[in-house]
Amino acid sequence: xxxxxxxxxGSIQPGGSLxxxxxxxxxxxxxxxxxWVRQAPGKGLEWVSIIQRDGDIxxxxxxxxxxSISRDDSKNTVYLQMNSLRAExxxxxxxARERDxxxxxxxxxxxxxxxxx
Amino acid sequence: xxxxxQSPSSLSASVxxxxxxxxxxxxxxxxxxxxxxxxxxxxxxxLIYDASNLETGVPSRFSGSGSGTDxxxxxxxxxxxxxxxxxxxxxxNVFGGGTKVEIK
Numbered sequence: 001x002x003x004x005x006x007x008x009x010g011s012i013q014p015g016g017s018l019x020x021x022x023x024x025x026x027x028x029x030x031x032x033x034x035x036w037v038r039q040a041p042g043k044g045l046e047w048v049s050i051i052q053r054d055g056d057i058x059x060x061x062x063x064x065x066x067x068s069i070s071r072d073d074s075k076n077t078v079y080l081q082m083n084s085l086r087a088e089x090x091x092x093x094x095x096a097r098e099r100d101x102x103x104x105x106x107x108x109x110x111x112x113x114x115x116x117x
Numbered sequence: 118x119x120x121x122x123q124s125p126s127s128l129s130a131s132v133x134x135x136x137x138x139x140x141x142x143x144x145x146x147x148x149x150x151x152x153x154x155x156x157x158x159x160x161x162x163x164l165i166y167d168a169s170n171l172e173t174g175v176p177s178r179f180s181g182s183g184s185g186t187d188x189x190x191x192x193x194x195x196x197x198x199x200x201x202x203x204x205x206x207x208x209x210n211v212f213g214g215g216t217k218v219e220i221k
Contacts, residue, residue, distance in 0.1 A: 035210075037161075045153075045161065047210035094160055102208040103151055105172070107160040 002026040002106045004095050009111030012085055020080040020111055022095030030073040033098035036080050038091035039110075046091075050098065051078060063089075085115045119144050123205055123213030129221045136192040138216045140205035145185050149208035152181055152190045155215075156201045164203075165190065195220070 008020040022034065036048040049059045049069045057069050068081040078095060092112050096104040120143040130136050140150065148168035153161040163172045165181035168188060178193045192199055200220060205213040 044215045045155075045204055045206075045212040047212070050210075100166070102149065102206070102210060103163065103166045104153070104161070104206070105163050105166075107162070109160055 002097065004097065004106060004108035006093065006095050006108045006111040009093065009113045011114045011116065013117050014086055014115055016085050016115070017081070017083045018085065018113060020082065020093055020095075020113070022078040022080075022108060024076045024078070024097070027097065028073070029071050029076050029078050033101075034071065034078045035096045035098050035104060036069065036078075037094045037096055037104070037107075038089075038113075039094070040088070040091045043091075048093070049080060082113070085113075087115050089113060090115045119146060119207055119209050119211060121205055121207055121211050121213040123216055125216060126214060127217040127219070129219045130195050131221045132195055132197060134195045136195050136199075136218060138190045138203055138205075138218075140183075140188045140190070140213050142186045142188075142207055146207045148184045150181075150183070150188050151206045152179075153204045153206065154199075154201045155204065161204065192218075 003025040005023045033052050035050045038046050038048050051057050051069045066084045071078045092110040094110045095108040097106045099105050122141045150168045152165040154164050155161040164175050164179050169181045181190050202215045202217045204215050
């Protein structure tokens, strides 16, 4: 059974850093495209970042230069390193598996990040 | 960038009603459009992929159609468990604004 479990969220002051983890089970992250999507409180879904099978990575303009994405194949885990956090980064962050180039077929339950002084 | 305009932003319907949501792309996206359901406090769930294909395990009352710039998502007979917000998504990872579906 495919399973994704995010962790690492919490409350942080503006300018701080957090690293989110997405532990996968039932498939290999190295064989798939893995995506982070966030949702600010009461708002819609916003794509954040992707790490492709070949290791290529991409980011939304809103986080470019501040966030990085990586994976540890031995732990079957994907990470989202978030630096220089801003209040507008406050959101639930979801990890999702992508198939067929853009279809997000499995999602984790999400982890909440709150950026506030 | 391709923009997605989803409407309505919310709707209220009775159990058993037919419900339709539309999504319009600013440019031709062929059939590269998905629909997701998000229940309160839960993660989104894939319902329809590539405009009209029902994801495995999803009830047949859900359907999608369209190509190019105009797409629609339909619940043929609204059920109480369908209360959720529905999002479209195009291939460039842009989501529509969402449609909140409530029971009248």
